[in-house]
Amino acid sequence: MNRPQSGGLPPGVAARQAALRLLDAVLRRGETLDQAGGRALASIRADNDRALARAIAAEVLRHLPDLDALIDSATQRPLPDDAKARFALRIALAQMLALGTPSHAAIATVLPLVDGGPRKLVHGVFGTLSRRGVTLPDPPALPAATAARWSAQWGDDMVEAARRAMATPPPLDLTLRGAHGPEGLELLAGHRRLPRGTAIPDLPGYDEGAWWVQDLAASLPARLLGLGKGRAIDACAAPGGKTMQLAAASWDVTAIDLAESRLARLGANLDRTDLAAEIVAADATRWSPPTPVEAVLLDAPCSATGIFRRHPDVIHRVHPALIDQMADLQRHLLAHAAGWLRKGGRLVYATCSLERAEGEDQATAFLAANRDFAVDPVQHDELPHGIVPAPEGWVRILPGALEAQGGCDGFFIARFVRAG
Known part of the structure; x- marks a missing residue:
């Protein structure tokens, strides 16, 4: 006989409640899933229930326009976007259609979310859709505003590539500290790609700090500074992937970040990999080094x-x-960080953004305002096969890049040199 969980809830309901809290935080308050996780999952003790809540929320967000279209097709009048009935139906349908949960379990575990409310409506709409044998489109639709914005910037082919990328969570990318690491696809020296779902702590070299998890695109900015030739500043450094890359490449690294909690994680990552860097908790828009340095890496905060x-x-x-x-x-940040460089030094500016305002427009404005800087063109052999520099000499990675090999995150990267 199943026993109620904490708080007297039937089995499985607590995870769905937590998923509802996560979705509410994202869709109504604009928080990230990571920001919302601490509060939304605080009452969930079992790791598998916490993982399930996150998985449900992620699948709802991955398929949200399509889930809402299904719900609207089975109601006489559209439910308000923030109605609890709509949230409950999103969760039930995502379980059934994306996670493979049996329909009876999917609905039974969400009905308690609308106790004292429109249970009959939720049950009826779910039953109607279940009997129709509905499915989710493949690939999923993007939110209309996002699709329109990206189409205006990059064209419809990019939007279709983004839809395909959205359909499947990405593989696992590792950056190696040295020459050796787990077996996997090598898209660039010092990189390994493994299938998604790989158990990270079970991989060889984890305890020894022989590698760290880092998307291939995210590893490129630090790579473009090459081997260490003096002092380098990693601005906005946490959680530390790029700091570790620079330290492994023999740079004398100073890692700057505003959040001390994130810097603690950076320190732990350095300890695990037996790499060294000076860690400074500071606002990078105000801090400056005592003397000019040879290299600056600015992977700037962005829309992500x-x-x-x-x-x-x-x-x-x-x-x-x-x-x-x-x-x-x-x-x-870019204007301030430029002042840290000595003559002849190099500055790499990067964002994990697909918006021109955070990439090409930023680089163009920086060059116009700083006549002592020029683009240091990225060369083809510095990038994975299949990613090429733009005519301006910088790098723009869009959805569709390396798609056959599992894709990579969207990025903009520009390398500048200060006149000697």
Whole structure:
């Protein structure tokens, strides 16, 4: 006989409640799934229930326009976007259609979410759709505003590639500390790609810190500074992947970040990999090194629209005002960080954004305002086969890049050199 879980809830309901809290935080308050996780999952003790809540929320976000279209097809009048009945139906349908949960279990575990409310409506709409044998489109639709914005910037082919990328969570990419690592696809020296779902702690070299998890695209900015030739500053450094790359490449690294909690994670990552860096908790728009340095890596805070494959919340949270806000911050960071470099030094600017305002427009404005800087063109042999530099000498990675090999995050990367 099944016993009630904590709080007297039937088995399975607590995880669905937590998924509802996650979705509410993302869709109504604009939080990221990671930001919402601590509070939304606080009452869930079992790791598998926490993972299930996250999986349900992620699948709802991955398929949200299509789930809402199904719901609207079975109601006389559209439910409000923030109605609890709509949230409950999204969760039930995502379980049945994306996660393979039997229909009876999918509905039974969400009906308690609308106790004292429209249980009959939720049960009826779900039953209607279940009897119709509905399925989710493959690939999933993007939110209309996101699709329109990306189409205007990059064209319809990019939107279709983004839809295909959204359909499947990405593979696991590792950056190696040295020459050796787990067996897998090698798209660039010092990189391994493994199937998604790989148990990370079970891989050889984990305890020894022989590698760390890092999307292939995210590994490129640090690579473009090459082998260490003096001092390098990693601005906005946490959680530390790029700091570890620079340290492994023999740079004398100073890692800057505003969040001390994130810096603690960076320190733990350095300890695990037996790499060294000076860690500084500071606002990179105000801090400056005591003397000019040879290299600066600015992987700037951004809208993060390029990581939508693994963080599907981003396409529902990001809007033009946020993009403008982040672009303004990037301008300030880029202008300030440029002053840290000695003559002849190199600055790599990067964002995991698919917005021109956080990439090409930023680089163009920086060059216009800083006549002592020029583009240091990225060469073909510095990039994985299948990713090529733009005519301007910088790198733009869009959905569809390396698609046959599992794809990669969206990124913009520019390398500048200060006149000697």
